[in-house]
Amino acid sequence: MKSSIKKPSLDKGIVVTTIKELYELHPEGLTDAVVLEAAKDPINPLHTHGGFDWDLKRAAEEHWLHHARSLIHMVRSEVRIHNTQTTVGSLVVVSHRPTVHQHVEDVIDTQLWVKEQITRIEKQAFSVLGQAKLMGEEDFYKAEFSQMAERITS
Numbered sequence: 001m002k003s004s005i006k007k008p009s010l011d012k013g014i015v016v017t018t019i020k021e022l023y024e025l026h027p028e029g030l031t032d033a034v035v036l037e038a039a040k041d042p043i044n045p046l047h048t049h050g051g052f053d054w055d056l057k058r059a060a061e062e063h064w065l066h067h068a069r070s071l072i073h074m075v076r077s078e079v080r081i082h083n084t085q086t087t088v089g090s091l092v093v094v095s096h097r098p099t100v101h102q103h104v105e106d107v108i109d110t111q112l113w114v115k116e117q118i119t120r121i122e123k124q125a126f127s128v129l130g131q132a133k134l135m136g137e138e139d140f141y142k143a144e145f146s147q148m149a150e151r152i153t154s
Contacts, residue, residue, distance in 0.1 A: 010051035018045045 022038055023030045039046035046052065053059040125145060132141040 008051045008053045009049055011049040014045045014049040015051075018050070 018038075019030070019035065022035060026034055035046065035050075036052075038044050039050050039052050041047060047054075053062060129138060129141055129145075132138045
């Protein structure tokens with residue numbers, strides 16, 4: 001028998017507004033437990049727009065899949081990348097097959113993997129620069145990134 005409960009909806013604008021309102025009510029610190037408790041209330045916007053799945057069977061399955069992924073990520077390997085020994089997840093997701101994990105040594109030398117890593121690092125760099133801009137430190141971080149790029153390419 002199919003559930004009559006609709007799949008969860010996620011509206012970022014509503015979520016951000018509601019989380020900010022919750023924080024005002026809990027200035028000592030907002031916890032995930034506080035957010036969940038608020039979302040359980042059917043009149044709270046997080047209940048219908050927070051991405052919560054109130055179908056317990058479906059939610060349990062999603063939770064178990066998430067837990068299974070975390071177990072997969074526990075497997076670690078030592079790899080050498082450009083003369084640097086580092087520990088990485090042994091089983092990694094490749095973007096063109098997002099639910100399939102492959103051994104890192106099978107994908108690490110592929111151009112696709114390298115491009116994905118560069119894209120991931122670039123996204124992180126832009127995120128850091130955005131935060132630096134808010135703090136008025138953008139020029140300092142741009143100089144740091146430039147120096148890092150020189151070290152990497154030399």
